[in-house]
Amino acid sequence: MKRFAAVLSLVMVVALVLPGCSSNSGSDAAEGDTIIIGTALCQTGIQAPLDEPALRGAQLAVDVLNENGGILGKQVELRAMDGKSDPVTVGNVAKQLVDEGAAAIIAPSDFDFGGPASREAQSAGIVGLSPCASSPLYSSTALGDLQFTLSMWNTTMGAVTAEYAYNERGWDTVYVITDDFIDYTKSLSRYFIARFEELGGEVIFEDTYTQGQGDVSAQLARIKALDEQPDFIYISSYQPDLALMIRTLRESGVNQPVVGGDAYDDPSLFEALGTQYGNDVYYDTHGFLSDEANPGYSDFAAAYEAKFGSEPDAVWIMPGYDAVMTIAQAMEIAGTTEGAAVAKAMEENTFELFTGALEWSDAASGHEPNKAAAMVELIDAQPQFMGWVIPEKIPAP
Amino acid sequence: MSIIQRSLEWARKHSTAVQLIVPLILVGVLVQMFGSSLLVNVYTFFCVSLMMVLGVQVFMGNSGILSFLHVGFVGVGAYASGILSTPPAVKAMGVPNMFQTLVDLQIPVLPAILLGGIVAAIIAAVISYPMMRLSDAVGVITLFATLIVFHVIMTQWDNVTNGPRTFFGVPEYTTLTVALVGALLMIVLAYWFRESSMGLRVRASRDDRHAAAATGINVVRARYAAFVLSALMAGLAGGVWAHFITSFSPKAFYMSEMFVLLSMVVIGGAGSISGAVIGTTVVTIAREVLRQVEASINNAHVLSFEVFGLTELVMAILMVAVLIWRPQGIIGGQELKLSRFKFKKKEEVSNV
Numbered sequence: 001m002k003r004f005a006a007v008l009s010l011v012m013v014v015a016l017v018l019p020g021c022s023s024n025s026g027s028d029a030a031e032g033d034t035i036i037i038g039t040a041l042c043q044t045g046i047q048a049p050l051d052e053p054a055l056r057g058a059q060l061a062v063d064v065l066n067e068n069g070g071i072l073g074k075q076v077e078l079r080a081m082d083g084k085s086d087p088v089t090v091g092n093v094a095k096q097l098v099d100e101g102a103a104a105i106i107a108p109s110d111f112d113f114g115g116p117a118s119r120e121a122q123s124a125g126i127v128g129l130s131p132c133a134s135s136p137l138y139s140s141t142a143l144g145d146l147q148f149t150l151s152m153w154n155t156t157m158g159a160v161t162a163e164y165a166y167n168e169r170g171w172d173t174v175y176v177i178t179d180d181f182i183d184y185t186k187s188l189s190r191y192f193i194a195r196f197e198e199l200g201g202e203v204i205f206e207d208t209y210t211q212g213q214g215d216v217s218a219q220l221a222r223i224k225a226l227d228e229q230p231d232f233i234y235i236s237s238y239q240p241d242l243a244l245m246i247r248t249l250r251e252s253g254v255n256q257p258v259v260g261g262d263a264y265d266d267p268s269l270f271e272a273l274g275t276q277y278g279n280d281v282y283y284d285t286h287g288f289l290s291d292e293a294n295p296g297y298s299d300f301a302a303a304y305e306a307k308f309g310s311e312p313d314a315v316w317i318m319p320g321y322d323a324v325m326t327i328a329q330a331m332e333i334a335g336t337t338e339g340a341a342v343a344k345a346m347e348e349n350t351f352e353l354f355t356g357a358l359e360w361s362d363a364a365s366g367h368e369p370n371k372a373a374a375m376v377e378l379i380d381a382q383p384q385f386m387g388w389v390i391p392e393k394i395p396a397p
Numbered sequence: 398m399s400i401i402q403r404s405l406e407w408a409r410k411h412s413t414a415v416q417l418i419v420p421l422i423l424v425g426v427l428v429q430m431f432g433s434s435l436l437v438n439v440y441t442f443f444c445v446s447l448m449m450v451l452g453v454q455v456f457m458g459n460s461g462i463l464s465f466l467h468v469g470f471v472g473v474g475a476y477a478s479g480i481l482s483t484p485p486a487v488k489a490m491g492v493p494n495m496f497q498t499l500v501d502l503q504i505p506v507l508p509a510i511l512l513g514g515i516v517a518a519i520i521a522a523v524i525s526y527p528m529m530r531l532s533d534a535v536g537v538i539t540l541f542a543t544l545i546v547f548h549v550i551m552t553q554w555d556n557v558t559n560g561p562r563t564f565f566g567v568p569e570y571t572t573l574t575v576a577l578v579g580a581l582l583m584i585v586l587a588y589w590f591r592e593s594s595m596g597l598r599v600r601a602s603r604d605d606r607h608a609a610a611a612t613g614i615n616v617v618r619a620r621y622a623a624f625v626l627s628a629l630m631a632g633l634a635g636g637v638w639a640h641f642i643t644s645f646s647p648k649a650f651y652m653s654e655m656f657v658l659l660s661m662v663v664i665g666g667a668g669s670i671s672g673a674v675i676g677t678t679v680v681t682i683a684r685e686v687l688r689q690v691e692a693s694i695n696n697a698h699v700l701s702f703e704v705f706g707l708t709e710l711v712m713a714i715l716m717v718a719v720l721i722w723r724p725q726g727i728i729g730g731q732e733l734k735l736s737r738f739k740f741k742k743k744e745e746v747s748n749v
Binding site: 043044045046079080081082084087088089091092095096099111112115116119135137141142180181182183186187 | 433434435438439442490491552553560561562563565566642643644645646648649653688691692695696703705706708709
């Protein structure tokens with residue numbers, strides 16, 4: 001018992017001293033000639049599939065920046081700590097990065113996980129930027145006037161496909177299936193429907209599905225029983241059940257086009273649909289890995305391959321790259337790394353990014369991102385880039 | 398003098414509670430005075446976790462029934478306290494479908510936290526009596542199923558919880574002091590219950606249900622009391638947590654959080670309050686230290702690869718090691734007591 005108590009107290013002392021030390025040594029670096037950008041991106045846990053590629057993108061961007069002279073003549077250091085898909089850890093990580101002298105924080109791509117990092121950044125008076133949080137909550141209204149997300153909001157994502165279907169293709173009626181398991185799918189359908197009805201389209205029925213249910217026969221029966229078949233079907237869901245839903249519909253002779261959001265941008269979906277069912281599927285997403293969508297993509301891909309030894313494998317790399325580049329450009333324009341000035345530069349300028357041109361509204365209107373979405377069509381299970389689309393009107397969040 | 402003597406006597410008698418409370422306060426004061434902001438945050442969250450763990454321990458430790466449900470009561474407390482204390486304007490914006498009566502509610506934070514705990518206790522009181530009749534394995538499964546029910550309600554009841562979407566804008570209130578006071582309160586509550594005659598009856602039913610029943614203990618009622626009290630404590634912990642994190646969604650009260658909570662209870666030893674405190678301490682310290690090590694290795698770029706996930710790996714190994722060598726937890730169901738130390742010393746002397 002005594003030995004145990006001794007060991008315990010030793011561990012406690014070490015634990016108390018260790019974070020203290022690291023924070024002290026770190027703060028010296030801030031005054032030196034490097035600019036620290038901190039990332040609290042989650043490398044493990046449920047958030048990792050989104051955040052892990054984003055970190056690789058950010059690392060590549062920092063290398064590119066440093067080769068070209070850094071920011072404001074200073075070298076850039078990317079300090080990455082794992083947020084562990086836990087809001088408390090993300091908050092602690094951000095706090096620590098601030099203590100270590102970070103000039104900006106890159107937050108996880110989700111309001112729940114990214115919010116704590118942005119709140120810490122806000123209270124420290126520096127800019128926080130999430131590469132890919134698409135919830136309209138990720139705004140200056142909820143998080144503070146120095147906080148941004150690089151992604152289009154779900155409002156834009158819903159509006160783009162609604163306008164594409166109604167204006168470009170002349171489809172008037174839609175059958176909507178919403179996965180009610182998570183916020184993302186529920187709000188995406190809501191914005192899609194809002195814009196589609198505003199344009200004059202008709203929603204025949206709003207059906208629901210729950211991720212993990214594994215059976216779409218009820219939805220299928222309802223579609224089959226309709227007097228008037230819809231022009232297309234909007235499915236707001238995500239993998240793994242999304243593939244199952246599309247396959248079941250197609251197998252049962254429901255051949256209308258299927259439309260959805262960025263959750264479709266998933267190689268496992270293309271694989272699961274195969275050439276037999278992977279047609280007539282349309283979605284909008286954040287970017288597209290080709291020269292056609294982004295002049296300069298081949299250079300990016302080459303640099304990526306040189307650094308990581310493989311081709312870019314997920315579109316989520318690009319927002320991470322863009323996040324660092326946006327912060328760098330804003331700092332150059334502002335001429336300083338000071339939070340308020342950088343945020344002002346971000347509000348006032350248009351950024352040409354791999355994930356489309358981007359403008360933010362001012363802090364009073366929530367830093368709403370006005371951004372182009374990439375429309376993609378699946379042909380024989382191969383995604384084909386159709387073009388960048390900026391919606392004419394975005395529904396209110 | 399007599400007051401001092403009496404308080405010393407009291408401290409000796411209740412040495413377990415004193416031995417747990419004094420270091421907590423001391424470390425808290427030290428952290429507040431000298432700690433970095435990160436350390437203050439870590440210690441605050443440690444105290445909040447401790448509140449939750451003690452909530453679980455009061456039921457699980459005394460009755461011996463593994464409870465998966467308590468993280469659900471944490472959620473109930475968090476939502477109740479959040480809804481009661483968040484300004485109507487924020488709720489109207491953030492929770493579009495909320496019942497108007499709920500939107501209009503606003504009371505100060507502290508009563509909101511207390512009410513959150515009471516709501517959790519009431520729900521526990523309503524649903525748990527039949528569950529307490531179930532035998533151990535069946536009871537565990539029922540509690541687990543009930544957690545799933547809680548989760549479904551939280552993700553689907555748009556008008557109250559905002560469904561799966563984040564509930565945000567909860568006023569920040571939990572400082573280190575608040576969390577520390579909460580944790581101390583929980584220790585006192587847990588200790589009081591353990592030593593009370595009801596606590597003794599629950600523990601008797603844990604060790605031998607049939608023998609306890611044969612001596613006239615109403616096992617179901619004893620367990621029921623423990624369950625309702627522990628739900629109250631978990632609900633209070635949830636309220637304090639909500640005002641620490643300020644925005645959350647139902648996924649914060651489900652499987653992964655439940656496992657973190659249970660790992661703290663199991664590593665320390667579910668059978669005792671000291672075990673719960675030590676388990677929480679060990680897990681918190683291990684997580685933080687490993688996180689620092691992991692980050693230092695990665696940012697120093699000494700390795701050609703990155704070691705993200707080291708923390709989880711070592712934590713898993715720690716858990717397995719504890720389960721192999723000390724399946725009852727680090728301190729194995731015993732309480733820290735002054736007399737125990739003294740007894741050991743005498744033994745050593747006599748051996749010499």
